[in-house]
Amino acid sequence: MYTASDLRKGLRIMLDDDPFIVIDFQFVKPGKGQSLYRCRLRNLLLGTTVDRTFREVDTFKPAETQEKTMQFLYKEEDHYNFMDTESYEQIHLMEEQIGDAKNFLIENMEVRILLFRERPIDITLPNFVDLIVAEAPPWIKGDTVSGNYKPVILETGYKVAVPPFIEQGEKIRIDTRSGEYLTRVKE
């Protein structure tokens, strides 16, 4: 059982008998009043979103889901194909079910696929993925003001801010939960 203070982006809960994922979350507490947890949730079956405000006393059941490890095969039009690494069974997820994960998916990557009553509904990436920098503005030598950062484009097309010394062709590690740069990967 979760309480309202467990609510955060990415948490999956049961709501009115459907599985939902929290996609946006705001904690508010006007004046000396009670805490409110304003959430935007996506219905994992229907893909629809709802806005709900919860209170400190509210509790939630975790979504009744199972997870399986699968390998990303390829993208085909508007859906993404995966293979169960144990049974070799193939499944697919639609682009809107993939969400932000598409920014970090590369072929053969092992991911966790979420199933609700046998139906694939969502994807969880490893917390950290290593991706190649496809495009980067050059490092202006002498630009050592460490507060600066620059935008680069990764092999997946994802744009991210990195320290100035990162160059094209390098591999960097991304935290998939925040979408932020973590470190350069030396191989």
Add this chain to the structure above:
Amino acid sequence: MNTDWKLPRRKFALETRATLIQVIREFFLSRNYLEVETPHRIPAPAPEAHIDAFPSGEWFLHTSPEICMKRMLAAGYPKMFQICRSFRQRERGDRHLPEFTLLEWYRAGIDYRGLMEECEDLFLYLLGKMRGGTLLEYRGEKIDLEKPWQRISVRDAFDRFATTPMAASLEKDLFEEIMVRDIEPRLGRGKPTFLYDYPAALGALARTKREDRGLAERFEIYLFGLELANGFSELTDPDDQRRRFEGENLKRRSAGKDVCPMPERFLESLRHLPESAGIALGVDRLAMIFCDALSVDEVVAFTPEEL
């Protein structure tokens, strides 16, 4: 995993924050306020329904310096300010940190209206020293800090901006929801707003109005829809204060929370508390505005998640 590379990016914000705190200090020193430091670790914080203190051994980390500063006020320190860390459990969001910085000040001989005027002076002084002029800009929006600011009572704000009146909102337990959704976003636009005269049930340490005991002489300051400070005329009646604390504890109990111990020495000291007013201002949020930041995360060296 190294996340410290974000730290240098906050350098400008942390420098701005440091200057802001110096200027705050200057303002109060120039007005002959005494800067005080009271203990962060106390045996009994003020019982309040929706504020939860962190236990610290047998005692608690204070949720604000109110209890100790009012004891000083009662003991003959008429003008005091303090800038200190305060701690509240489970408060975390874009505008909340469980450990945050409060500016709190008290002054004998004035009520909440006098305090509102001092707030106007403080903000004008801060802006003057930080940037000059009277126009404060945040996220592309400007407000004019010139006196007088907008003043609107809570009751009028409900009538004007919400479809449910204040009393009915309280009865239906929708006060906060309506406040957050319909009222707050409209306050502090063009001019800062004082939202004043809260229902007495929402001001556990505030004096009630002589002409209407259902209302507390309490106000909040809003800039750009953002709540920045909470001030009030101090309640000086120990018996009334005890009853209100007991009421707060009842609410805690019915919500399944721990009941707070009574701050007995504080209650005792209220017998000597002069007519006065006091206010707590969120320094992190103020820094957020001066740094043009979207979240308090951007104006502290470390968020709890980064530790």
